[in-house]
Amino acid sequence: MAGFRVVVTDQVFPDVEVERALIEQAGGTLEVASGDRTDVLALARDADALLNTYFPLSAADLAGLSRCRIIARYGIGVDNIDLVAARMRGIAVTNVPDYCVEEVALHTVALLLATVRRVPAGDALVRAGGWGVGGLGEIHRLSTRTVGLLGYGRIARLVADVLRPLVRQVLVHDPYLAGAGPDRSVELAELYAESDIVSVHCPLTDKTRGMIDAAALAAMRPDVTVVNTSRGPIVVLADLLDALRSGQVGAAALDVFDAEPPPAAALDKVPNLLVTPHSAFYSLEAIGESQRKATGQVLAALRGEPLAYQVT
Structure with a gap:
């Protein structure tokens, strides 16, 4: 598990220090994607796990992920991810259904x-x-x-x-x-x-x-x-x-x-x-909970442990 890479496909929270601390403590590295879709998918290509909010991931996108074992959504809905394609490729998808x-x-x-x-x-x-x-x-x-x-x-x-x-x-x-x-x-x-x-x-x-x-x-x-x-x-x-x-x-x-x-x-x-500007989910406490729980799912998947919030 040491040396694993986690990519944040789209950072919407003020920072990712919660995720970074948890991942680095477990021996991994965290990278935040930027740029257009091509840039994001290029960075994600050989990542072991993705942390995702709104960035859409189609079947074709998932086919380009060579090492990914889990896509952990920070939010509740998973409609931006092709769940059938993820299941076929053996990629777990999790959400955080109780954070906000x-x-x-x-x-x-x-x-x-x-x-x-x-x-x-x-x-x-x-x-x-x-x-x-x-x-x-x-x-x-x-x-x-x-x-x-x-x-x-x-x-x-x-x-x-x-x-x-x-x-x-x-x-x-x-x-x-x-x-x-x-x-x-x-x-x-x-x-x-x-x-x-x-x-x-x-x-x-x-x-x-x-x-x-x-x-x-x-x-x-x-x-x-x-x-x-x-x-x-x-x-x-x-x-x-x-x-x-x-x-x-x-x-x-x-x-x-x-x-x-x-x-x-x-x-x-x-x-x-x-x-209102898609702000219903927002509080400082909710964001922190989402970050901790989504990252926890990533670490559990990479350790081979049961996932508390697995969608597929």
């Missing part, structure tokens, strides 16, 4: 509450010299609202725990779970028809990509609020923006987008839209 559950759940609740209470509109009104509630539009008591959760993993369950005492009811649609605990599990059509707020918490797959499109929005309640802190491509942005402009959708709050950053011009002057 609190952060994303509370960011979701913050976006939801800010949107329902029209906080951004109130801020803009006062800054423009206005006052009073007349310019805010209709605001409903939260306890009269039904929240529908698309997906019921760790994050969604914490969102439900926080909101349950505050809202009328929480509905859940997740075809991969047998039940929804204290919340009511429903079919997708029922969730759309009954929810005043629809919050997205499902992974990005072939089935979920683009599932919140014009047809889905039309099936939702008039004046629905849509929140997405999961994966950008699940929501067809152009359809959502059109629905906001027409008033079919009452409000939306987005932390993730198909293209990141999204085109600023597309978002300009869209009513009742609240956006």
Whole structure:
């Protein structure tokens, strides 16, 4: 194991000192890739392991890795890696599914509450010299609202725990779970028809990509609020923006987008839209946990030890 090389394909955290210390203590070296795709793949070619965030790795990319035994994602989703190709080449893929559950759940609740209470509109009104509630539009008591959760993993369950005492009811649609605990599990059509707020918490797959499109929005309640802190491509942005402009959708709050950053011009002057820069995962504690756990998976794989977070 001594002398092994680990390459960070795309550094998004402020530094990699946590990873470097752990890897060097185990007798390895850490290198951070830079440049274009060709440069990154050239550096990764003979690495024993990759630490990865957003950098896409296709079947062709994986075929060019001569020594790689593991690709450890810092985040939760693994849709940027060809899992079938990795499995065929004997490359383990791991994620860190539990590092930012609190952060994303509370960011979701913050976006939801800010949107329902029209906080951004109130801020803009006062800054423009206005006052009073007349310019805010209709605001409903939260306890009269039904929240529908698309997906019921760790994050969604914490969102439900926080909101349950505050809202009328929480509905859940997740075809991969047998039940929804204290919340009511429903079919997708029922969730759309009954929810005043629809919050997205499902992974990005072939089935979920683009599932919140014009047809889905039309099936939702008039004046629905849509929140997405999961994966950008699940929501067809152009359809959502059109629905906001027409008033079919009452409000939306987005932390993730198909293209990141999204085109600023597309978002300009869209009513009742609240956006944040894919920051729901972020806290100093969450980043440190992700770095430690992802690096721990690399070291375990190279030692031949069981992997706690193996996806494939």
